[in-house]
Amino acid sequence: MKRRKKKSSRGRDWSALQPEVLVVIFRKIGALEVLRTAGSVCRSWRKVATEEPQLWRRIDMTNHGYGSDALVLMDLTRCAIDRSNGQLEEFSIEYFGDDNLLQYLCDRTSVLKRLCLISCWQLYDEAIIETARRQPLLEELQITFGSFSENMTEIVGRECPQLKSFKFNNTWYNLPPFGPDDNEYLVDDEGAFGIANTMHQLRHLQLIGNRMTNKGLKAILDGCPHLETLDIRRCRNVKMDADMRAYCAKLKTMRLSEDSLDGYQFQADTDGQLDYINFCLSGAAFYRDGCQEA
Secondary structure, eight states: OOOOOOOOSSOOOGGGOOHHHHHHHHHHHOHHHHHHTGGGSSHHHHHHHHHOGGGGSEEEEOOSOTTSOHHHHHHHHHHHHHHTTTOOOEEEEESOOOHHHHHHHHHHOSOOOEEEEEEETTOOHHHHHHHHHHOTTOOEEEEEEESOOGGGHHHHHHHOTTOOEEEEEOGGGGSOOOOGGGHHHHOOOHHHHHHHHHOTTOSEEEOTTOOOOHHHHHHHHHHOTTOOEEEOTTOTTOOOOHHHHHHTTTOSEEEOTTSOOTTOOOOOOTTHHHHHHHHHHHHHHHHHHHHHHO
16 A cells, blocks of 8 residues: 655745746836845845846836925836936836936936836926937837926937837826917927927827917927827817817827726826816916916
């Protein structure tokens, strides 16, 4: 009679996982968890977390919630950038980051292909332009909400000739429909002209909440002959008349101004940012009324 083999009382030796397996696992749990906990579980895990630059080719520091400790997140992000050893290709941050962080990034990599900045209110035009200047291989750029101006698009496009995807979304979509008296302040085609003049290789463009008019949109369609998808939801100054629809006929996919925002994962922070926008509108109205009275 054969004896049954006793099952080992010891669990699996997770420290013996191959480095390439650990890289896959670490990518799944995300950069923040690797930096805070997983990378310190044992010697072999720490070795992979600190000495495998391929693990840090993509750094995603988003979805950690508004109000997270920005200083801690910036320190951890700098650590992740260092570990990439100059091989960082994709970089995403949300709710934190400043000009110094982007400079730190550019000092340590020049092969960035994708950059995503979400609600980074301490980042301004100069830092974004300088980053574009130092990252000529950039193919995808997303800037959603922030302290930027729409007029920097021409410089960004000129510095990044390989740009294929551009998402440049503003908080203006949170406002009610514009009235005739607001037209002078809330109409701005300069950003659209900048895209048209320089981003000739674009395939995908998202401009939610932009202030451009039909004139700006036509310029984009003329200047970006390879454009395939266009998202202009809440671009309230664009009027889709028959002429405009004919202009857009070549596009494979288009989302119009009044289309639903369902599926759009970002919501403007309505406390501070919308108050600021309303302040600007009231100031513009005060200035306009004062001029009329004079």
